[in-house]
Amino acid sequence: MARIIDTAVITRWTAASMAALEQRCAEIDRINVFPxxxxxxxxxxxxxxxxxSDELHRGLRADESAPSCAAAAAALAQGALVGARGNSGVILSQVLRGLSEAITEAAGPVGGTALHAGLERARRLAxxxxxxxxxxxxxxxxxxxxxxxxxTGSGSVEEVAVAAAEAAAVALRATTAQLPDLAKADVVDAGGLGLLVLLDALVEVLTGRPSSTRPVRPVAAGAGGPVRCREALLIERESGSTEFDYEVMYLLDGSDDGRMAALRGELERVGDSVAVVGDGTPGxxxxxxxxxxxxxxxxxxxxxIAAGRPHRITVLRFADQMEAASPARRFVRERAVLMAVAAPQAAELAREAGADVLEFTAGLPPDEDEITVALAGTRARHVALLPGDAGLTATAERAAAEARRTGQEVVVVRSSSALQGLSALAVHDPARHAGDDVAAMAEAAAATRTGGLLVAESEALTWVGRCQPGEVLGLSDGEVVLIAPDLAVGALWLAHRMLAPGGELVTALLGADADDELGERLAEDLRRTHPEVDVLVYRGGQTDYPLMLGVE
Structure with a gap:
């Protein structure tokens, strides 16, 4: 039994909430009719x-002395903001942000006063x-x-949590009579049920008493008691949404309050169910x-784009999501290639080559669930999955195993970089037998040697000597193989080194901040020194390497 909210309580509540949501996830999905x-x-x-939770645990691992309660709550809120999925996920991120801000502002131990302040802040933000x-x-x-x-007027965190959960249960039952969509389907609001699950989990953690699985019965308009709740789902959309086909989500930075207000107005003009939420940074x-x-x-x-820098873009088609529930209509094509890419312009190259793309931000790789969802989103019976990052291979294999349990055939084609993925796509032939096609892509990826340039940020000892800040490091197969004075020289030296064992094609991907001149000079130098080699230069848009090189 906990008297205050501290880091341990936040950690246990997060775990308990995830366990409870996992248990009731299918039930919540079934009653989802709005928006x-x-x-x-x-x-x-x-x-x-x-x-x-992932962000919270990263913070716990990084801080050996254990983060403060405020830091833990902030990590939880930030992780939810970055990883928010759908309208309900966006709102949940604001609930966690409200609690985080109240905990940060609390003077002394975090008790009942901070909890009800957090719920009120969450209400306003959401x-x-x-x-x-x-x-x-x-x-x-x-x-x-x-x-x-x-x-409650109480300083007891237990009393406040219990009162909030009980009121939420009553309010949830009343939602059926408040919204026509819910009344037609004879269900309660799905998002409201999800919130109740989280509040019940908090009560369980604070009091030590297991929370019961509440029956979810809607209350009809004008009725004094519960009525029957059907599990049948009415496939209807809210008025005002029937004309729209897609759900679009993205993260955005490099903006300000004025441009974000303008963005909200513009989005209301092109669609509905608009939600724009931030992390609370001033301005x-x-x-x-x-x-x-x-x-x-x-x-x-x-x-x-007009408001700032969009990234981690997700687009879902409603018809695909609803039809996917029917096994007979789940697969609409036989074959697909899905490639994970952290560079926006490289992602466009992959799409042009015929791949479905899971785009992510460098340093924030997709987790198993995101890859599983992307595999299902291809709606293909057989999928060749290109991780495009050696560190993502194990996650991709787990996602593939999960997809195979649902009847989808998924083969992971090992690729340690975007360039290896693009090489695999270059030989992809949808008309070829699936097994032969996968073998050809795997062979092409393995035959592509990759390297890249990094600018040293500090003095360090490498395999080829000591580097100074500002010097350029050339990497090949993950190892530092040269130190150069600048990017232009480093690009040429690295290309020469990678061509030493032979090669027919050099492909260069320019990073987000690299000048076009860097690629032009490299191509010119290689055509002069290696006339037998073809050179292709593209903008990749990656943020980690100013230049990436592939040799086939």
Missing amino acids: VADRDTGTNMLLTLRAA TAAVAQPREGTILSVLAEAARAAAS GAGLWNVHVHCTDIGAALEAG
């Missing part, structure tokens, strides 16, 4: 909480995140929980998570 009946609210909340708040949603359930927490200069339902995907992305 779009795509059966993913439980899944999205679980994936968002897993991302939050409501502000949604362009058109509606009664009968998770927002209504959160509002009643916050109101009940404040009305809006921090990280934002953007969500919209629309048909014109390009317009949603262009609005983001």
Whole structure:
């Protein structure tokens, strides 16, 4: 039994919430009819909480002295913001942010006063995140929980948590009568149920008493008691969303409050279910998570580009999500290649070569769940999966195993870089037998030697000597093989070294901050010194290596 909220309580609550969401995820998905009946609210909340948990545990591992309660709560909120999935995930990120901010501002031990302040802050943030708040949603359930927490007037964290959870349960049952979509389907709000699961988990952690699995029964309008709750799902969308086909989400930085307000207005013009939430950095200069339902995907992305720097872009088609629930309609094509890519322009090259692309941010690789979802999203019976990063291979293998359990054939084609993935795609032939095609792609990837240039940030001892800040390190197969005075010289030296065993084709990918001149000079030098070699230069857009080289 806990008297205050501390780092240990936050850690246990996170674990208990994930376990409870995993247990009730399918139930929450089944009753999801608002704002779009795509059966993913439980899944999205679980994936968002897993991302939050991962960030929390990274903080725990990094801080040997154990992070403070405020630092732990902040890590949880930041992880949820970065990993938010769907409308429900975005709102959940704001619930965690509200609790985090209240814990940070608390003077002394974090008790009941901080908890009800956190729930009220969460209510305000979550409501502000949604362009058109509606009664009968998770927002209504959160509002009643916050109101009940404040009305206790208690400093006991247990009393406040219990009051909030009980009020949330009552508010959840009432959502059926508040929203026509829920009344037609005779269900309660899916997001509200997810929030209740989290509040019940908090009560369990604080009191030490296992929370019971609450029956979820809607309350009909004007009725004094519960009525029957069907599990059948009405495949209807909210009015105002039927005209939109896609859910678009992305992270965005490099902006400010004014441009983000303009972005929200522009997104409301092109679609609905708009949610724009940030991490609370003053002036809006921090990280934002953007969500919209629309048909014109390009317009949603262009609005983001005008506001800042969009990245980690996700686009889901509602029809695919709803039809995927029917096994007979799950696969609409026989073959696909899915490539994970951390460089936006390299991702476009992969798409042009015929691949489906899972785009991610360098340093934030996709987890097993994200890859599994992307595999399902190909809607292909057989998928060749290109991790494009040696560190992602094990995660890709686990995701492939999970996909195979659902009946999808997935083969991981080992590729340690985007260049090896592109080499594999260059020989991909959909008309060839699947096994032969996978073998050809694996052979092409393995035959591509890769290297890259990095600029040293500090003095260090390498395998080829001591480097100074600003000098350029040439890496081949993960090892430092040369030190050069600048990028142009380093590119030529590295290319010569990689061509020593032979080669017919050199492919260069320019990083996000690299000048076009770097690629032009390299191509010119190689055509003069190695006329027998073909040279291709593309913009890759990667942020880790100013230049990547592949030799085939």
